[in-house]
Amino acid sequence: METPRELFQIMTRRLGLLNKDCCSVGGCNLSATQSHLLYEIDRSHNPSMQQVAETLGTDITTFSRQVQSLVKMSLVNKTPDPTDRRIYNLSLTPEGKMVAATIDQQMNEYLNEAFSHMSEFEVETLLRSIKLFNEAMGKSSNCCAPVKG
Amino acid sequence: METPRELFQIMTRRLGLLNKDCCSVGGCNLSATQSHLLYEIDRSHNPSMQQVAETLGTDITTFSRQVQSLVKMSLVNKTPDPTDRRIYNLSLTPEGKMVAATIDQQMNEYLNEAFSHMSEFEVETLLRSIKLFNEAMGKSSNCCAPVKG
DNA sequence: CGCTAATACTTGCAATTTGCAAATTATTTT
DNA sequence: AAAATAATTTGCAAATTGCAAGTATTAGCG
Numbered sequence: 001m002e003t004p005r006e007l008f009q010i011m012t013r014r015l016g017l018l019n020k021d022c023c024s025v026g027g028c029n030l031s032a033t034q035s036h037l038l039y040e041i042d043r044s045h046n047p048s049m050q051q052v053a054e055t056l057g058t059d060i061t062t063f064s065r066q067v068q069s070l071v072k073m074s075l076v077n078k079t080p081d082p083t084d085r086r087i088y089n090l091s092l093t094p095e096g097k098m099v100a101a102t103i104d105q106q107m108n109e110y111l112n113e114a115f116s117h118m119s120e121f122e123v124e125t126l127l128r129s130i131k132l133f134n135e136a137m138g139k140s141s142n143c144c145a146p147v148k149g
Numbered sequence: 150m151e152t153p154r155e156l157f158q159i160m161t162r163r164l165g166l167l168n169k170d171c172c173s174v175g176g177c178n179l180s181a182t183q184s185h186l187l188y189e190i191d192r193s194h195n196p197s198m199q200q201v202a203e204t205l206g207t208d209i210t211t212f213s214r215q216v217q218s219l220v221k222m223s224l225v226n227k228t229p230d231p232t233d234r235r236i237y238n239l240s241l242t243p244e245g246k247m248v249a250a251t252i253d254q255q256m257n258e259y260l261n262e263a264f265s266h267m268s269e270f271e272v273e274t275l276l277r278s279i280k281l282f283n284e285a286m287g288k289s290s291n292c293c294a295p296v297k298g
Numbered sequence: 299c300g301c302t303a304a305t306a307c308t309t310g311c312a313a314t315t316t317g318c319a320a321a322t323t324a325t326t327t328t
Numbered sequence: 329a330a331a332a333t334a335a336t337t338t339g340c341a342a343a344t345t346g347c348a349a350g351t352a353t354t355a356g357c358g
Contacts, residue, residue: 004264005256007279008164009188014286015161017206033315039158050335057166062316064337086324086335107154110289115153117285126282129275130156136266137163140259182344199306211345213308235306235353304355315344320337327332 022106025099028073033058037066038092038100041076046089048081075099171255174248177222182207186215187241187249190225195238197230224248 016032023030030038040052047055053063067090070076075096081087092100115123165181172179179187189201196204202212216239219225224245230236241249264272 002280003253003257004260004276005253006192007276007283008256008260009185010283011279011286012161012164012168013185013205014283015157019161020206031315036158036162043155048335056162057169059317060336061318061338065315068337084325084335088336104152104154107157108152111153111157114282114285114289117288118281122278122281125274126278127153127156129271129278130160131151132267132271133263133275134156134159134163136263137160139266140263180344197306208346209307210309210347214344217308230306233306233354237307299358301358302356305353307350307352309350310348312347313345316342318340318342320339322337323335325332325334328330 018107018110022103022110025102028075028099030099030103033066034070035103037063037070038075038096038103041090042092042097042100046079046091048087048089050087052090070096167256167259171252171259174251177224177248179248179252182215183219184252186219187224187245187252190239191241191246191249195228195240197236197238199236201239219245 019032019035023032023035036056037052040055041047044052044055049063049067050060053060056063058066067076067078071078074093077091077093077096078088079091081089118126168181168184172181172184185205186201189204190196193201193204198212198216199209202209205212207215216225216227220227223242226240226242226245227237228240230238267275
């Protein structure tokens with residue numbers, strides 16, 4: 001019988017490969033890192049650089065440069081915060097939203113393809129289970145909280 | 150309601166952070182990539198370089214260098230194949246096995262910690278679901294097969 | 299057998315990514 | 329108003345990556 005770790009290792013490897021493959025949208029050729037960045041900016045509401053970097057567990061200086069390149073690609077806006085000018089708020093440009101939506105769609109398509117090899121009940125159970133697991137990890141104080149020791 | 154992609158994105162992010170944090174064993178400070186490499190060599194039986202590189206979706210030249218550094222750290226053995234001398238078979242040294250086992254243990258410990266926020270039934274369901282999902286992804290022909298287009 | 303093709307793996311750059319320390323700009327505290 | 333704190337950006341320097349080209353070794357085919 002597989003240990004939990006084995007199951008998760010195989011799954012994350014496969015999903016990681018998926019992530020790599022789903023990063024090309026039209027002319028845009030994103031890295032997996034950049035795709036994560038777009039995803040996170042998209043789901044947060046005008047987050048600051050710090051916030052996103054911390055959520056993703058990325059060094060802030062590395063993050064700063066990643067954002068720069070996405071701004072250069074016209075996918076991300078960096079707007080000075082009106083109430084505190086040390087802070088820059090991040091948001092997606094219309095083009096960025098388009099790219100993020102396309103990536104999202106591609107990944108959901110692949111996932112649905114994989115789900116087609118499972119019964120409807122199994123899929124529902126899987127998704128419900130992962131939701132519970134995500135919540136459980138959120139409660140877990142150990143490591144892997146966004147903040148690093 | 151979250152899309153499948155959202156659920157998986159959050160989960161893989163957390164598991165990725167876990168992976169990063171679980172890579173230090175005594176003096177050894179491994180990268181997540183190196184940890185994956187150890188894991189895969191451990192579970193295969195004397196695989197060739199090609200095999201592992203392909204499974205992990207890594208460029209073979211990059212892989213070659215990764216192996217070199219692990220050999221230098223005395224974690225991996227690179228043995229010429231007796232029947233075909235173009236091939237090198239990989240295996241873990243005793244020290245490599247030790248490191249791999251420790252990483253495995255650390256990750257399982259964290260996972261169990263997270264599981265402690267779920268009922269026993271929920272955990273069983275989760276693990277069974279992931280197993281099914283892994284099999285489904287294996288059947289899926291699309292992308293994310295180890296071979297890249 | 300002998301020559302070409304294919305396979306497994308390794309180097310040589312060159313570009314990209316990363317992180318620590320230090321600098322910059324803006325705000326808060328005293 | 330000076331000092332401490334906070335958010336972000338640069339300056340290296342090291343590590344990671346990938347493509348093209350190179351080295352062995354084996355397979356295929358006349």
